[in-house]
Amino acid sequence: MYSIGNLCSEYKLSRSTLLYYDSIGLLVASERTRGNYRQYSEEDRKRLSQICAFREAGVPLSEIKRILDTDGISESHVLERRLNELNQEIRYLRFQQKVIVEMLKRKDLITPKMLMDKQTFVSILKLIGLDDTGMHHFHAQLEKNSPDSHQFFLEFLGIGEEEIKNIRKLSKEED
Incomplete structure (x- = not known):
């Protein structure tokens, strides 16, 4: 014992x-x-x-x-689902990494000239295979990991103050 x-x-x-x-x-x-x-x-x-x-x-x-x-739930099913979640999180992180690299390359980020707007950002997310649920999860992870960066990023995309509040509110509700 x-x-x-x-x-x-x-x-x-x-x-x-x-x-x-x-x-x-x-x-x-x-x-x-x-x-x-x-x-x-x-x-x-x-x-x-x-x-x-x-x-x-x-x-x-x-x-x-x-x-x-229980015998009703398959261990391999749970592990495969977790692997898929991890792969999706890795895609989010790689995307964030690319965005940060692009932002760091820019010397004039403070100017109103934008690297990308909301429509471009959404198009890129769709191109890498994210649906609305995946995009919501992306925002939730960014909000969870770095709320200030999330705010900055949404402003950077040219999103209005009210929409930013809504996005951030929904992002906090995911957990």
Whole structure:
């Protein structure tokens, strides 16, 4: 049997993480000592190993729980969906990288002369395969990672103040 401290050390997790996993039913201790301390079995330890592997792949806890608790959800299906999400995020990051490089190449960014406008930007996003949902996710990621840059970028595209407020509001609601 393993104590909570043993598993925390082995998997480099905090005690509160394991307690949270317990509270959501993801990893419940097999036994309790007379002093009411959690004791984990070898099976629990193996389950935690699986949980950690899925977390490293970025799979949400709710999906991990469904994978481990039921036979109804395919592990490969979840992993393929996560891989697709990662590929989409990589495309967003590469696009952002290109935009930043272009912006850095320009010495006259402060002038009203624009590198691109909203229509050009939307056209580029569509050309790289993003639909409206993908574009919304792009804005949500930019808002989450750097709200000030998101504001600057929207202004840079020549988008009006009210539309910027709406875009940023919707972007914050995605999580």
